[in-house]
Amino acid sequence: xxxxxxxAADAFTWQALLAIxxxxxxxxxxxxxxxxxxxxxxxxxxxxxxxMDVITSMALLIGVYCGSVYGGSITAILINTxxxxxxxxxTFDGYPMTQQGRVxxxxxxxxxxxxxxxxxxxxxxxxxxxxxxxxxxxFGSIEVFALVCLAMLCIVGVSxxxxxxxxxxxMMGFLFSMVGSDPITGADRFTFGQYALSSGLTLIPVVVGxxxxxxxxxxxASRDDEAARIPEARLTFPGLRDIGRRLIELIRGSFIxxxxxxLPGTGAAAAAFISYASAQxxxxxxxxxxxxxxxxxxxxxxxxxxxxxxxxxxxxALGIPGDVVTAMMMGAMxxxxxxxxxxxMADQAQTVYSLFVVLIIVNVAMLILSKPSVGxxxxxxxxxxxxxxxxxxxxxxxxxxxxxxxxxxxxVAAVTGLLAYVLRxxxxxxxPLVIGMVxxxxxESSLRxxxxxxxxxxxxxxxxxxxxxxxxxxxxxxxxxxLWSGFTQWRKDRAASESPAA
Amino acid sequence: xxxxxxxxxxxxxxxxxLVGAGLSVTAWQGPADAxxxxxxxxxxxxxxxxxxxxxxxxxxxPMPRVSRSPLPLLMAAVLIAAVAxxxxxxxxxxxxxxxxxxxxxxxxxxLWLALGTxxxxxxxxxxxxxxxxxxxxxxxxxxxx
Amino acid sequence: MNALxxxxxxxxxxxxxxxxxxxxxxxxxxxxxGGATDIVARSFEPIFSEQLGVTSVIRNxxxxxxxxxxxxxxxxxxxxxxxGYEPAGALSIQPSLKDLPYGPDSxxxxxxxxxxxxxxxxxKDSDIDSIDQLIEESQEYPFLYGSSxxxxxxxxxxxxxxxxxxxxxxxxxxxxxGPAMNxxxxxxxxxMADTETILENYDLKPLAVFAEERIEGYDDVPTFGELGMQDxxxxxxxxxxxxxxxxxERADEFAExxxxxxESDRFETFADKAKANIAYLGAEEFEAFVARRxxxxxxxxxxxxxxx
Numbered sequence: 005x006x007x008x009x010x011x012a013a014d015a016f017t018w019q020a021l022l023a024i025x026x027x028x029x030x031x032x033x034x035x036x037x038x039x040x041x042x043x044x045x046x047x048x049x050x051x052x053x054x055x056m057d058v059i060t061s062m063a064l065l066i067g068v069y070c071g072s073v074y075g076g077s078i079t080a081i082l083i084n085t086x087x088x089x090x091x092x093x094x095t096f097d098g099y100p101m102t103q104q105g106r107v108x109x110x111x112x113x114x115x116x117x118x119x120x121x122x123x124x125x126x127x128x129x130x131x132x133x134x135x136x137x138x139x140x141x142x143f144g145s146i147e148v149f150a151l152v153c154l155a156m157l158c159i160v161g162v163s164x165x166x167x168x169x170x171x172x173x174x175m176m177g178f179l180f181s182m183v184g185s186d187p188i189t190g191a192d193r194f195t196f197g198q199y200a201l202s203s204g205l206t207l208i209p210v211v212v213g214x215x216x217x218x219x220x221x222x223x224x225a226s227r228d229d230e231a232a233r234i235p236e237a238r239l240t241f242p243g244l245r246d247i248g249r250r251l252i253e254l255i256r257g258s259f260i261x262x263x264x265x266x267l268p269g270t271g272a273a274a275a276a277f278i279s280y281a282s283a284q285x286x287x288x289x290x291x292x293x294x295x296x297x298x299x300x301x302x303x304x305x306x307x308x309x310x311x312x313x314x315x316x317x318x319x320x321a322l323g324i325p326g327d328v329v330t331a332m333m334m335g336a337m338x339x340x341x342x343x344x345x346x347x348x349m350a351d352q353a354q355t356v357y358s359l360f361v362v363l364i365i366v367n368v369a370m371l372i373l374s375k376p377s378v379g380x381x382x383x384x385x386x387x388x389x390x391x392x393x394x395x396x397x398x399x400x401x402x403x404x405x406x407x408x409x410x411x412x413x414x415x416v417a418a419v420t421g422l423l424a425y426v427l428r429x430x431x432x433x434x435x436p437l438v439i440g441m442v443x444x445x446x447x448e449s450s451l452r453x454x455x456x457x458x459x460x461x462x463x464x465x466x467x468x469x470x471x472x473x474x475x476x477x478x479x480x481x482x483x484x485x486x487l488w489s490g491f492t493q494w495r496k497d498r499a500a501s502e503s504p505a506a
Numbered sequence: 507x508x509x510x511x512x513x514x515x516x517x518x519x520x521x522x523x524l525v526g527a528g529l530s531v532t533a534w535q536g537p538a539d540a541x542x543x544x545x546x547x548x549x550x551x552x553x554x555x556x557x558x559x560x561x562x563x564x565x566x567x568p569m570p571r572v573s574r575s576p577l578p579l580l581m582a583a584v585l586i587a588a589v590a591x592x593x594x595x596x597x598x599x600x601x602x603x604x605x606x607x608x609x610x611x612x613x614x615x616x617l618w619l620a621l622g623t624x625x626x627x628x629x630x631x632x633x634x635x636x637x638x639x640x641x642x643x644x645x646x647x648x649x650x651x
Numbered sequence: 652m653n654a655l656x657x658x659x660x661x662x663x664x665x666x667x668x669x670x671x672x673x674x675x676x677x678x679x680x681x682x683x684x685g686g687a688t689d690i691v692a693r694s695f696e697p698i699f700s701e702q703l704g705v706t707s708v709i710r711n712x713x714x715x716x717x718x719x720x721x722x723x724x725x726x727x728x729x730x731x732x733x734x735g736y737e738p739a740g741a742l743s744i745q746p747s748l749k750d751l752p753y754g755p756d757s758x759x760x761x762x763x764x765x766x767x768x769x770x771x772x773x774x775k776d777s778d779i780d781s782i783d784q785l786i787e788e789s790q791e792y793p794f795l796y797g798s799s800x801x802x803x804x805x806x807x808x809x810x811x812x813x814x815x816x817x818x819x820x821x822x823x824x825x826x827x828x829g830p831a832m833n834x835x836x837x838x839x840x841x842x843m844a845d846t847e848t849i850l851e852n853y854d855l856k857p858l859a860v861f862a863e864e865r866i867e868g869y870d871d872v873p874t875f876g877e878l879g880m881q882d883x884x885x886x887x888x889x890x891x892x893x894x895x896x897x898x899x900e901r902a903d904e905f906a907e908x909x910x911x912x913x914e915s916d917r918f919e920t921f922a923d924k925a926k927a928n929i930a931y932l933g934a935e936e937f938e939a940f941v942a943r944r945x946x947x948x949x950x951x952x953x954x955x956x957x958x959x
Contacts, residue, residue, distance in 0.1 A: 047684040047711070048638050054693070144839040168554050168561070172522060175551040179529065179544065185715060186540040188824055190748065190801030193540055194532060199722070199752050203714030217584065220607075224577050227611050268833050269826065322836060323852045324829040331829070332685030339690055341924040345852030388618075390611030394604045394626045397584070401591075401600060402634055402642065408683060408713040409720075411592035411643045418588035422581055430518040448543045449826065456823045457795060457839060641677065641710040647730040649675045649708070 011357030014059050015365065023056070023064040024362065028369045031071020032377040036078040038216035038396055039403025041088035041208060045072045046332050047406070058340040058355060063362045065336060069329050070122060070312045070366045073272055074374070077114040077305050078381055081107065083234055085219045085396070089211045090272040090308045092438045093280045096162060097293065097300030104296050108238035113298045114305045115374040116242055117254060121306035122367035124258040125265065125313030129320075130360050134349070136266045136314070137321030143267050145453035146468045150475035151267075152447040155274055157482050158281030159436040162294075170436040173427065177440025178447075180205050187449045188456075200412050207273075207441055209404040209413040213420025214434050216400045220393050221425040227389060234392065237382035239375055242298075253287060253302045261310025268318045271327045272311040273442045277435075279307035285485070313363055320348055320356055513569060515562045523555035580610055595645030596635070601627045676700060676707040679735040681720025683713045687848070688889060691765065692736035694921040695912060702908035716802060717741040718751055721892075725753035729896035734761065734905065739888045740803055743944040748802045748958050755945045758892040759902050760938040762909035765922065766888035766930035767846040768862040769808050770872065772855040774835055782859050782878050785842070786818045793819040797831035797840040800824050802957070805831075807948060808844040808861050808885040810955035815880050846887050848926045861885040882947070888930065890937055906934045 014020070027049065034045040045068045053061030076091030081098035094114060101110035128136065143151070156174070163170020183194045184204025195201040226232035247254070257279045264275040283303035284290055293300045316333075318324040323345035325331035334344045342352055349356055385392055404417035424434055458464040466476050530548045533541045583606050590599040604627035608619055634640045645651050678699075680692045693709055700707035712720035717738055724735035735758075746754050771782070779785050785794070798806035801824045813820050823840055825831040832853050834840045843855070847866075850857055857872045861883050865874060875883035891909055893902065912918055913931045922929050932940055952958040 043683070044640065048640060050684055051639070051693070051709075141833060141837040144834060144837045166558070166561075168558050172551060172554040172558060175547050175554065176522075178547050179551070182544055182547075186801075187826060188801060189537070189540045190716075191537055191540040192749070193536065193544065194529065196532075199750070202749070203719045206714075221577060221581060224580060224610070225575065269830055318829075318833070322833065324833050328683065328685075331827075332683075335685035335687070335690045338687075338925050339694065339921075343852060343926075346854045388611075388613055390608040390613035391622055391626065393611045394607045394613075394622060395630075397607050398600065398604060398626050398630050401588070401596075402630065402640075405591065405596065405642055406634070406640045409641065409710055410712060410714060414588040414591050414643075415585075418585045421584060425581070426514075426518055430515045432518075451543065452539075453823055453825075456821065639708050641708055647727065648732050649677055 007354055008357055011354050012361050014354065014358040015063070015361035017059070019056070019060045020063045020362065021365070023060045024067045024366055024369050025373070027064040027067025028071040028366055029067075029373050029377065031068035031073075032075035032078075032370070032373060033071075033380065034068070035072030035075025035091075036087045036377070036381060037075075037399045037403075038079055038085045038087050039208075039212045039400040041076070041403065042069055042072040042090075042329050043208070043332075044403060044406055045069075046329060050332065050336065053336050054339060058337070058342060059358050059362065061336055061340065062333065062359055063366070065333055066312075066359075066362055067366050067369065069333075070309065070363075070370060071373075073309055073312055074115070074118040074122075074305070074370055075377065077118065077301075078111065078237070078378060081110045081114060081301075082237055082381065082385065083219060085215045086211070089207055089438060089442065090276060090311075091304070092211070092215070092273060092435055093162070093276040093304035093308075094301055095215075096280065096304070096435070097295075097297050100294070100296035101298075101301075102235055105235070106296065107235050108240035109242070109298065110296075110301060111237065111374075111378055112240045112242050113301045115239065115371065116247070117257065117302040117305040118309040119367055119371045120254045121258040121261055121308070121310035122312055122370065123364065124255070124306075125262045125310035126360060126363045126367065128262045128310075129313045129316055129363070133317050133321050136263075136317050140266045140268070140318055141322070142469070142471055144469075145450045145457060146465050147471045147475065148267070148269075148446065149450035149454050149465065150472050150479065151270075152274075152443050152450060154475055154479050154482065155278045155281075156439070156443050156447060157479065157486075158277050158284075159439050160486055161281045161284045162277070162435045162439070163433045166431060166433075169430075169432045173432050173434065174436035174440040177210075177437040177442075178444035179440075180210060180437075181441045181444040182448070187445065188452045203408075203410060203412070205416055205441075206407055206413065207438075208407045209417040210420050210441055211438055212400045212404045213417040213422075214424040214437055216396055217417060217421030218424035218428060218434075220396055221421065222428060223389075223393065233389070234385045237378050237385060239378045246298075250299060250302060253283065253299050254306050256282065256286065257303045257306030258310040261307030262314040264307070265311035265314030266317040268324050269327065269446060271442070272308040272315075273438070274446075275311050276304040276308040277439050277442070279303045285482075309367075316359070316363075319344060320359075322346055323348060513562070516559070519555060519559040519562050523552065523559055526551040526555050576610055580607065583607075591643050595651055596642035597628065597631050597651050598645060600631065603627075675732060676703065676705045677710050677733045678707055679710050679712050679720045679724050679733065681712055681714075681717035681735065681737065681741055684709075684711045688736065688738050690925060691889060691922075691927055694925075695736065695764065695918065698912045698915050698917055699908055702911045703904060716745055716800065718745050718749070718753075721745075722752050724892060724894055725757040727894045730894055731897045731901045734891055734893045737890055737892055739886070739944070742890070742892070742941055744802055744804070744807060744948050744952075747945065747949040747952055755941055757895055759895055759897055760934050760941065761891035761893055761902070761905045762913070762934060763888055763890035763930060763932035763937045763940065764909070764913055765927040766886045767848070767926075767928045768860055768866055768886045769804065769844050769846055770850050770857040770869075771808075771812070771842065771844050771859045771861070772850055772857045773842055774838070775854055775856050777841065777856060779858070780856075782816075782873075782875075785858060786816060789819040790817070793821055794842055795823050795840045796820045796842040796844070797834055798822060798824050798843075799828045799831055799845075800826065804885060804887050805844045807951055808883070809842065810957065811883060811885070811951040812844075812875075812880070814951070814954045815883060844885070846926075847928075851926065884947075890932070890941075902934065 034040045076088030077094045080086040080091040080094040084099040086092045159174040260279040261275045280303045287299045319330045405414045533544045587599040587603040605623040608622045635642045721741040727733045796809045
C-alpha cells in the first residue's frame with residue numbers, strides 16, 4: 005500500500021499535473037488538426053522531456069498521446085475529416101449526425117466514450133497486465149493472421165452503397181502498403197526502379213490526401229452555399245439515462261480496444277474498425293448505423309482510446325513496445341535511466357504505479373479539457389471558410405512531410421487527394437482504403453511468417469492452436485452470416501419489386 | 507451509347523481496371539515469394555473492378571452537368587506545390603498555394619488575402635520549422651528557409 | 652495586450668536567432684524519433700553542438716532500412732551544415748544488398764561513437780546450454796531464428812553462422828526487435844542474435860558472442876573463435892558521417908568535436924544508462940573500419956545467397 009501512496013504522491017506534484025494539462029490540451033488540438041497526429045505531437049514534445057524527471061516527462065508524453073487520439077474525433081465529426089487515422093471510423097456516424105444538426109450530441113458521445121474507454125483500459129492495465137501480456141504472447145504470427153483476416157472483413161460492413169467498390173478500395177489501400185521493400189525478403193516491389201519509392205508509402209500522407217485534401221476539393225463546389233457551412237461546434241454530454249441505455253456498447257468497445265491494444269503491432273485505428281464492425285453485428289440499434297447513430301461513435305471512440313492504456317501492457321510487462329507511440333515512450337524511459345524490459349514491473353514498481361495514476365489523471369483531464377478545446381475549434385471554424393480551408397491545406401502539408409521528413413510523402417498526399425476526389429465522385433467509399441493500408445502490412449507479414457513457421461503448409465494454420473481455430477471459425481461464421489443476410493435482403497427486394505406487378 | 511461510355515463513373519472504373527491489370531503484369535513478372543500476396547490482392551482488385559465496370563455500364567447513370575469551375579486549378583496548384591517542395595523548400599511553394607486557396611474560397615480583400623497568406627503560410631511554417639524545430643524541407647543548405 | 656505583443660515578438664526573435672545564428676547544423680537520424688539510435692543521437696547532439704559552437708537540430712528522416720536518411724546526407728555534397736548519425740546497416744550492409752544512390756565512398760567519415768557486440772541467445776527456459784548442443788539438436792529439426800528485418804545485422808550474423816557451421820536454421824524476419832522478442836517469448840522462434848541491451852532487457856540466455864574476445868561482465872560466454880568458428884565478428888555500431896566535398900578544415904572540426912563529445916562525462920553517463928558501449932574510432936580508422944565491414948558483409952551476403 006505504501007508504494008501505491010508513494011506513487012500517487014509522485015504523480016500529484018505540480019510539475020506532473022502541469023505537464024498533464026499542457027500535454028493533454030496540446031494533444032487534443034494537435035489530434036484535431038487534420039494531418040497532425042500522435043506521432044508528430046510526440047516528436048514535438050520529446051525534446052522538451054530531456055530536462056524533466058521521469059514522471060513529469062511520461063505525464064507530458066502520455067497526455068499528448070491520449071489527447072491526440074481523442075482530438076481526432078472533433079474534426080471527424082465537424083468536417084468529415086478525421087484529425088488522425090485512429091478516428092477514421094468516427095466519421096461514419098459522427099458526420100451524419102452533424103448534418104442532422106446534432107453536433108453537440110455527437111461530440112458529447114465522442115468525449116464520453118473516449119473517457120470511458122481510456123479509464124476502462126487503465127483498469128484493465130492495472131488489474132490484468134501480467135495475465136493479458138501472457139495471453140498476448142500466445143498470439144503468434146498465425147493467430148495474428150487470423151485476427152487480421154477477421155478485421156479485414158469489416159471492409160464489407162463499412163462500404164455503404166457498394167460492397168464491391170469498398171472491396172476495390174480496400175485492395176487499393178492494401179497495394180499502397182506494399183510499395184517499397186518486401187518485409188520478408190527485402191526485395192523492392194512496385195517501385196519501378198525509382199529509388200524514391202523504395203521507402204514505400206506510409207499511412208499519414210495517404211490519410212491526409214484521402215480525407216483532408218479531398219474534403220477541401222469537395223467543399224470547393226459548395227463554397228458559395230450558406231447551407232454547406234461548417235456548423236458551430238457544441239458539446240452536450242449525454243445524460244445518465246442515455247449512458248445506461250448504451251452502457252453495453254461502451255463496455256464492448258472498450259474491451260475490444262483493450263484487448264487489441266495488448267497485442268503488439270495492431271494499433272488504435274484497427275481497433276476502431278473492428279469495434280465498429282462488431283457494433284454492426286451486435287448493437288440493438290444496428291439498423292441505424294452509418295446514418296447518424298451514437299452507437300457508431302461509441303464503438304469507434306471507446307475502442308481507440310482504450311488502446312492508449314492497454315498498449316502499455318506489452319511495454320510494461322515484457323518491454324515490447326505495442327506501437328510507434330509506446331516505442332517513443334520507451335525511448336524516453338531509457339533517457340531517464342529506466343530500462344524497459346521483463347523486470348520493469350519488479351524493479352521499478354513505484355514508477356510503474358505512478359504511470360498508472362498518470363494515465364487515469366490524463367483521462368480525467370481530457371474530459372475536463374474537452375469543453376475549452378471544442379470551444380477553440382468553434383472559434384477556428386467560425387473564421388471565413390477560406391481561412392479554414394487554407395489552414396487545412398497547410399496542416400495537411402506539414403503533417404504529410406513531417407511524418408518521416410521525406411518530401412516524397414507530400415507528393416503522395418497530393419496525388420492521393422486528387423485520386424480520392426475522383427473516387428468520391430464515383431461513389432467509392434474511402435474508409436476501406438485506410439483499412440486496407442492499416443491492416444494490409446500486418447496481414448501479409450503474418451501470413452508469410454506463418455508459412456515460414458509451418459514450413460509452407462497453409463492447412464496447418466487452421467489447427468495451429470485453439471485461438472487460431474476459434475478465430476477461423478468466427479471468420480467462417482461472419483462470411484456465412486453476411487452472405488445469408490445479403491441473400492435474404494435480395495429475396496425481400498425481389499418480392500417487393502414483384503408484388504406491385506402482381 | 508457513346509454518352510454512357512464517356513460517363514465519368516465508367517471511365518473511373520475502366521481506369522481502375524486498367525491500372526490493376528498493369529500492376530498485375532509487374533506482379534507476375536516479379537519474384538514468386540515476394541509477389542505472392544500482391545498477386546492475390548491484384549486478382550481481387552481486377553475482378554472487383556470488372557464487375558463494378560459492368561455495373562456502371564448497365565446502370566447508365568444520368569450524365570452529370572458539366573459546369574466550368576476553377577477546381578482543376580486548385581488541384582493543379584496543390585500538386586505543383588507538393589512536387590516543388592523537394593527542390594524549392596517548403597516556404598516558397600506553399601505561399602502562392604495558400605494565397606490561391608484563400609482567393610478561390612472567396613477571401614478577396616487584399617488586406618485579408620495578404621494577412622491570411624502571411625499568417626497561415628509563413629506563420630505556420632515559422633512555427634514548425636523554427637520554433638518547434640520540426641524540420642520541413644529547405645531551400646538553403648543552412649536551413650534558414 | 653501590450654505584454655502579449657511583446658512576448659510574441661520575443662518568441663519570434665528567439666526563434667530567428669536560434670536558427671539563423673552562425674551556422675545551423677542538421678543532424679540527420681535515419682530513424683523515427685524515439686528509436687534506439689535516435690535516443691543515442693539525441694543525447695549526443697547537445698554536447699556535440701556545444702563543442703562545435705553551433706546550434707543544431709535533429710532531423711528524423713526515416714524509411715527503407717535507414718537508407719533514405721543516409722542518402723540525404725550523401726546527396727548534400729559540399730554542404731558543411733549537415734551530418735548523419737548512422738547505424739551500421741545503412742553504411743555497411745544495404746549498399747551491397749540494394750541499388751542505392753550512395754556507396755561506402757560517398758561520405759566524409761567523421762568518427763565511430765558506439766559499438767555493441769552481438770550475442771547468440773536463446774530463451775531462458777530453453778534446455779539448450781551450448782552451441783554444440785544447439786547445432787546437434789538442429790540436425791533433426793531445423794530451428795527458426797528471428798531478426799529485426801531482412802538485411803539487418805541480426806539477420807546477417809545468423810546467416811553467417813549457418814554458413815560457417817553445421818547449424819540448421821531458417822530465417823523469420825519481424826518488423827523490429829520488439830515483435831521478434833514477442834515471438835521468442837511465445838516460442839515461435841528459438842534463436843536470436845542481438846546486443847547486450849536485448850539480452851538484459853528480455854532476460855535471455857547467451858550461448859556465444861560474435862566477437863574476438865570475451866566481453867567484460869559475460870566472462871563465461873565463449874567467443875565463436877574459441878568454439879572453432881573463425882571470422883564471426885559482428886557488432887551493432889553507430890557513427891557520424893558528413894557528405895563528400897566539405898573542406899578538410901570542417902572535417903577536422905567535426906572529428907575533434909566528436910572525440911570531445913564521446914570522451915565527455917555527460918555522454919559517458921548516458922551511455923552507461925542506455926547500455927551503449929562507447930567505442931571511439933577517429934576519422935581514418937573509421938573509414939578503414941567501414942571499408943573492411945563492407946567487404947566482410949558482402950561476402951556473407953554472397954555465401955548466404957542473399958546477394959550476387
